[in-house]
Amino acid sequence: MSKKSSSNLYAVIDLGSNSFHMLVVREVNNSLQTVAKVKRKVRLAAGLDAENNLNQAALLRGWDCLSLFAEQLQDIPVENIRIVGTATLRLAKNVAIFLATAEKILAHPVNIISxxxxxxxxxxxxxxxxxxxxxxxxxxxxxxxxxxxxxxxxxxxxxxxxxxxxxxxxxxxxxxxxxxxxxxxxxxxxxxxxxxxxxxxxxxxxxxxxxxxxxxxxxxxxxxxxxxxxxxxxxxxxxxxxxxxxxxxxxxxxxxxxxxxxxxxxxxxxxxxxxxxxxxxxxxxxxxxxxxxxEGVIYEMTGLRASHNVRQQTVNSLMVKHQLDLGQAERVKSTALKAFDQLKMTISEDDTQAGPLLAYVSSLHEIGLSIDYKKAPQHAAYIIDNTDMLGFTKAQKQLLSALLINQRDELNLSLLAQQSAISYASALLLCRILRVSYTLALRRTDGTIPEFSLILAEENTLIITLPAQWLAQHPLRAAALASELELQAKHNLVLQVKEK
Missing domain, CATH: 3.30.420.150 (Exopolyphosphatase. Domain 2)
Structure with a gap:
């Protein structure tokens, strides 16, 4: 019995001058999921002689690599496969010799692109x-x-x-x-x-x-x-x-x-x-x-359109996938951004991504709940660490992970120091903003987050000022703020809670 091919699988092979690459993806809900990546150092360009002919050793390296790729292509529809050759194959005078064997191995045409x-x-x-x-x-x-x-x-x-x-x-x-x-x-x-x-x-x-x-x-x-x-x-x-x-x-x-x-x-x-x-x-x-x-070849094949904000599209997709409470995500995000706006003058000018990254991590702060409440921050960090997030660099993902694991409970500041997306001082401030925002939004209802002002004083002293009598009228969140004060104090971070 022959195996039925999957029409939602796409493959592209890039015959580069240094390496040959194969990328296989699956289209899922108008987005792409990588299912296979194979890379081999072929160094085709190193095999060009003075007359721009590929020598036999380079030809053999290329063909041997394609023999590895060929098996994967057998289960992918012909119309979903693209094989492209680049600079060295454009230069090689004996390219026809390479292509004749390559196309026989792959059972697909190779397109030498300009x-x-x-x-x-x-x-x-x-x-x-x-x-x-x-x-x-x-x-x-x-x-x-x-x-x-x-x-x-x-x-x-x-x-x-x-x-x-x-x-x-x-x-x-x-x-x-x-x-x-x-x-x-x-x-x-x-x-x-x-x-x-x-x-x-x-x-x-x-x-x-x-x-x-x-x-x-x-x-x-x-x-x-x-x-x-x-x-x-x-x-x-x-x-x-x-x-x-x-x-x-x-x-x-x-x-x-x-x-x-x-x-x-x-x-x-x-x-x-x-x-x-x-x-x-x-x-x-x-x-x-x-x-x-x-990726360009893949997206051209699938016909998917680029988002104006790749990172926001990625975050939105994760929120849907993990069934996040969109209302609560928005409450925490808007609170965090309001706090950030009050403190942004203390952020280093080099840390231009601090604000956007705070918005994204606030939106995703409850992603760990899709696994379990007790260790939700750790689960959230694990999900981010092990998810392919288009638009985010490796260092930015590391920052998101560090912030998520520090959103509540005991602090692990070493994780903030290990990331390199922004300075440690800025990362620490984002962490403290996220924790305060999380606490103020505990009621999970619109209209329950108080007006507040934040000031960052010397020696890591963060001062939050709330409306008069607010603490007495809201004992649950008052207790949470008192607990937060103690947790931050363990790391020589001062959190002062005042009322007008």
């Missing part, structure tokens, strides 16, 4: 999976090409594919394996020369946020978090990591805290290209994207 098509699909993937307001600059450093796109919401405005990548730059400027200032300078200057003809177009349009979508950016974020930094990529951090690399002497001995073994071969060449981008485009900071080319 650089512009690749850039457009990358932007689509970012638009569906990453947050950001206004113009966004999207950067994707591949093995043999680098795509730069400026767009707003789901619409790309300017896109270009540059003929440089981490594998080709490795071969051109780090072929001797040496990590020294000379090799880095040559690689950076060469990347700037490639960028220069298109530079003015990007600078003229401008952007509000910059998002990176590649293994190089993923590796950099892992390094920064491992080294106790926040997840923001800046030029200063790039220069620092470059010096760490130079101190290692050569690629074979590259040992940077946070850099995984599989990323080592092409990391320094990708770092050089990214440094050139930061310096040429005067990029202030960059964040990691939630998706790129593969």
């Amino acid at each position: 650089g512009e098509q690749e850039a457009a699909l990358i932007y689509k993937g970012v638009a569906y999976t990453s947050s950001g307001q206004g113009n966004r600059l999207v950067v994707d450093i591949g093995g043999a090409s680098t795509e730069l796109i400026i767009g707003e919401q789901a619409q790309a405005k300017l896109l270009y594919s540059f003929k440089m990548g981490c594998v080709t730059w490795l071969n051109n400027y780090f072929a001797d394996g040496k990590l020294n200032q000379h090799n880095f300078t040559q690689a950076i200057d060469a990347a700037k020369a490639v960028l220069n003809p298109q530079l003015e177009k990007y600078l003229t349009i401008g952007w509000n946020t910059c998002i990176g979508a590649s293994g190089t950016i993923q590796a950099l974020q892992e390094i920064m978090v491992a080294q106790g930094e926040n997840e923001q990529i800046t030029l200063t951090k790039l220069h620092c990591i470059q010096q760490q690399a130079i101190a290692c002497g050569d690629i074979e001995n590259l040992n940077i805290k946070g850099l995984t073994t599989d990323r080592k071969p092409v990391f320094t060449s990708g770092l050089a290209i990214l440094t050139a981008l930061f310096e040429s485009l005067e990029i202030n900071n960059m964040f990691l994207a939630g998706g790129a080319l593969r």
Whole structure:
């Protein structure tokens, strides 16, 4: 008996210059659920000779990888499968030899897309999976090409594919394996020369946020978090990591805290290209994207539309899935945002995401109740830790988890210190706001939350002022506030409750 295929399954295979990827998703209620991800380092671009022909070893690496992917495709409808080839297959003169065997192995056609098509699909993937307001600059450093796109919401405005990548730059400027200032300078200057003809177009349009979508950016974020930094990529951090690399002497001995073994071969060449981008485009900071080319192809296949606010869509979906009390979520959120508005002048200017993240965590504060009341905060943190949340970075999820586990009962401030989405001081303040908001909303009824004012005084003293006689008239919440005062005092945090 033949197995019936699932029409709600979709697969995309990305034949990249450095790695081959397969992504399989299931469409559920107008959203996508990842069911399989497979990645293999093929380093196809490393197999290009001086005449741009792929050597036999590279061809075999590619075909061996596709043999692994082929089995998964057997149970997915033909119309739900896309296989795309990028920069190296665009360059290879003997691409027909590769394709003939590849298509036989996969039993599906391979579409070699242009650089512009690749850039457009990358932007689509970012638009569906990453947050950001206004113009966004999207950067994707591949093995043999680098795509730069400026767009707003789901619409790309300017896109270009540059003929440089981490594998080709490795071969051109780090072929001797040496990590020294000379090799880095040559690689950076060469990347700037490639960028220069298109530079003015990007600078003229401008952007509000910059998002990176590649293994190089993923590796950099892992390094920064491992080294106790926040997840923001800046030029200063790039220069620092470059010096760490130079101190290692050569690629074979590259040992940077946070850099995984599989990323080592092409990391320094990708770092050089990214440094050139930061310096040429005067990029202030960059964040990691939630998706790129593969996600763009998937969303194009499914026809799903991008949300104007990816993170809010994710939160709304979780609230429905876990059957949260929408009224109570709104009461706690509105109370928390009112408190935040009174205290926002004490928040660091760098912590621009503090307010939005407080809104999201307030909406989700009861998500743990879907498992059990007694340990609801711990359950809530577990759910967030183990849920794929489109639009949220890894560090932002870590902050949400830390806030949720600290929403009531005993405090565990070490979790707030471990996250890197915002400063510890800001995270601590959000935690205290959430706890007070939770307490004030205990009645779970509209119109029962009192008017209040909050002041953050010196030495972590938080002063809340309530209406006259309110504490006497509301003994349950008065007792809860008294208990909260004691819980915070255990950590040298002063909570003063006053009445007008």
